[in-house]
Amino acid sequence: MIKHFLTCCLCVSFTITTIKAQETFVPQKSAEVKIMLDKPVGDMYPMWAWFGYDEPNYTYMKDGKKLLTELAALSPVPVYVRAHSLLVSGDGTAALKWGSTNAYTEDSNGNPIYNWKIVDSIFDTYIKRGMKPLAQIGFMPQAMSTNPEPYKHFWKPGDPYSDILTGWAYPPKDYNKWAELVYQWVKHSVERYGKKEVESWYWEVWNEPNGYWKGTMEEFFKLYDYSADAVKRALPTAKIGGLNIAGTRSENAQKWTNAFIQHCISGTNYATGKKGSPLDAFLFHAKGNPKLVDGIVRMDMSPQLKDISTGFKIASSYPETKNLPIIIGESDPEGCAACGMATNPQNAYRNGTMYSSYTAASFARKYLLADKYNVNFLGAVSWSFEFENQPWFYGFRDLATNGVDKPVLNVFRMFGKMSGKRVAVQSSRMTPLDAIVENSVRGEQSEIGALASADKKTAAIMLWNYHDLDQLETAESVQVSISGIKAKKVTLTHYTIDSLHSNSYEVWKKMDSPQNPTAEQVTALEKAGQLETIGNPQKLNVKEGALEINISLPRQAVSLLKLDW
Structure with missing residues (x-):
């Protein structure tokens, strides 16, 4: 397997009780997510639009x-x-x-x-x-x-x-x-x-x-x-x-x-x-x-x-x-x-x-x-x-x-970057459907879940670390194993929403929460409101249709791993 390590920083979520997040972390836990691109389960239709x-x-x-x-x-x-x-x-x-x-x-x-x-x-x-x-x-x-x-x-x-x-x-x-x-x-x-x-x-x-x-x-x-x-x-x-x-x-x-x-x-x-x-x-x-x-x-x-x-x-x-x-x-x-x-x-x-x-x-x-x-x-x-x-x-x-x-x-x-067919996913930390319908996510552990899609020359994997309580926890290591890739090389782009990426609210708070921001501050906020990547897109080798990617996922963060070939 080709291993590619990507990291992102600890998420800061707003709560009534102010909780300060540490700027660096060492992942303490791990979750295993398996994505089977060759096992479609339905259409990736844009019902969200x-x-x-x-x-x-x-x-x-x-x-x-x-x-x-x-x-x-x-x-x-x-x-x-x-x-x-x-x-x-x-x-x-x-x-x-x-x-x-x-x-x-x-x-x-x-x-x-x-x-x-x-x-x-x-x-x-x-x-x-x-x-x-x-x-x-x-x-x-x-x-x-x-x-x-x-x-x-x-x-x-x-x-x-x-x-x-x-x-x-x-x-x-x-x-x-x-x-x-x-x-x-x-x-x-x-x-x-x-x-x-x-x-x-x-x-x-x-x-x-x-x-x-x-x-x-x-x-x-x-x-x-x-x-x-x-x-x-x-x-x-x-x-x-x-x-x-x-x-x-x-x-x-x-x-x-x-x-x-x-x-x-x-x-x-x-x-x-x-x-x-x-x-x-x-x-x-x-x-x-x-x-x-x-x-x-x-x-x-x-x-x-x-x-x-x-x-x-x-x-x-x-x-x-x-x-x-x-x-x-x-x-x-x-x-x-x-x-x-x-x-x-x-x-x-x-x-x-x-x-x-x-x-x-x-x-x-x-x-x-x-x-x-x-x-x-x-x-x-x-x-x-x-x-x-x-x-x-x-x-x-x-x-x-x-x-x-x-x-x-x-x-x-x-x-909007997901298309084609939804494909089979398995996660060691994803709440079963009947259980989340009945109880939401209330246990000691947060949910690390996934939704994945595959199209002719692209695939996308959405990952989230969710819990009902808006509390900060140490970021967690997520091992993503992907099979059924019909290419020998792929380009990986890692988009994320956390405290340091795709997050205008955190940038606004660091500006001391202005109610009359300057033109320069508005420009910075507009930029921070866009979807951001961690690093630049990277070329990865695929061995026997499989790839392994490791990321760190903070509580309440969402990542999208986009593969193109």
């Missing part, structure tokens, strides 16, 4: 456009984007958990007035970058709401979450007017972007009707029927789905989900009077549950994975849905992107590498759960974008702060 956010008006603002450009560059196929509030009344001024387009108003006689200017500016931003909308049909325009006052909320972090539920969350006064609004929107989209383009989008009705909807279950089904019928009248080949339920694993959510599917299969359609309703994609949500324990963040992947497992299981249980495209409409470590760590200290995982390692470990399990239930898994929307003109590293769940990329975004850059 989906993103979403509450505040649609950020889309066309300075940092929003910058981040969307970067997201569009992640994947060789189009990235999908989902945003709330695309039909909400207002002047387009952005605020936390708020957005508006004023797409629908009425004149003094109650006649509809359609204005697509802001909606177009949002979708134009996507289309210009080769992205696709996961177009959310919602929420209720003020002129159409059965309870229009109060309408705009003024929620801020620390306020009761229920304060956001104002007039936009209610059913329409007139379902025919609602249907006509949806019809006109889809018709306008076809006229503006072309039939072929809009056929490639997904449309979906509302968001989390077991929380964001102030009507009954049957009233939501009625809203869905009228919306789906309108979409199909405007473009018969359009794809529409639902229901983006929250807390999928809960008894209440399962009741909603099964009732919705059964309604779409055999219920009486409120709009047409016929049997059933169109359902071209099945959507649900999945969230984890971090807590603060003795001043330290403790993540919990189990609720999120149970949500996913439940959603996949429900979809696979009906002949009519088992082959439908499945989209996890929001898939995150917890449920409130705009709740910063000042008011929600358990969210302190968001700035550093804790978020990175959680993302790597959880997305790997999404592939495995899709394999287990044999479902048509299309995408998982990371409800994480950016918050325009907010304090630096405030602790929002975002991918960038003030135009500077956070460590977590580099995990998606790593995913």
Whole structure:
């Protein structure tokens, strides 16, 4: 075997209790990881290339456009984007958990007035970058709401979450007017972007009707029927789905989900009077549950994975849905992107590498759960974008702060370098699927796991050192044995996210955490936010299709070993 030793330095993760890391270390433990490039287990499809956010008006603002450009560059196929509030009344001024387009108003006689200017500016931003909308049909325009006052909320972090539920969350006064609004929107989209383009989008009705909807279950089904019928009248080949339920694993959510599917299969359609309703994609949500324990963040992947497992299981249980495209409409470590760590200290995982390692470990399990239930898994929307003109590293769940990329975004850059087939992996320290679904990673040892892919002339191995507790430990030695390489020589590039690489947050802290960084500091932060390598690419000899690579992997770090030949 050819042995190549690469080292990286100890990771510094943010916790409420400040823990100082030593700058040098001697690896104390070891893990063995085996990668079998000649044993495919499934496609390396880009289900990770989906993103979403509450505040649609950020889309066309300075940092929003910058981040969307970067997201569009992640994947060789189009990235999908989902945003709330695309039909909400207002002047387009952005605020936390708020957005508006004023797409629908009425004149003094109650006649509809359609204005697509802001909606177009949002979708134009996507289309210009080769992205696709996961177009959310919602929420209720003020002129159409059965309870229009109060309408705009003024929620801020620390306020009761229920304060956001104002007039936009209610059913329409007139379902025919609602249907006509949806019809006109889809018709306008076809006229503006072309039939072929809009056929490639997904449309979906509302968001989390077991929380964001102030009507009954049957009233939501009625809203869905009228919306789906309108979409199909405007473009018969359009794809529409639902229901983006929250807390999928809960008894209440399962009741909603099964009732919705059964309604779409055999219920009486409120709009047409016929049997059933169109359902071209099945959507649900999945969230984890971090807590603060003795001043330290403790993540919990189990609720999120149970949500996913439940959603996949429900979809696979009906002949009519088992082959439908499945989209996890929001898939995150917890449920409130705009709740910063000042008011929600358990969210302190968001700035550093804790978020990175959680993302790597959880997305790997999404592939495995899709394999287990044999479902048509299309995408998982990371409800994480950016918050325009907010304090630096405030602790929002975002991918960038003030135009500077956070460590977590580099995990998606790593995913973008993986293609072809997923291949078999074995790790002496990887938690079995059923165990991590049930208990997350709570033992004395952290998890050292792997996800690997192989294509015609390239392979990629993602490795992570994850534990639910955001504590620092001595970096660990990882022996990576690779077999099935169809080349005699390869070029190895080692990308990593740790305290010294791909980590704008650590660089910002070393600058004494400036809230008004200089232009020179911003440039340095932007550079630190990009995906970095350890050393330069190296040429390695392969013997009998095999190679051994040894690296040191700090707690909460993520590495990608990229082989090219």
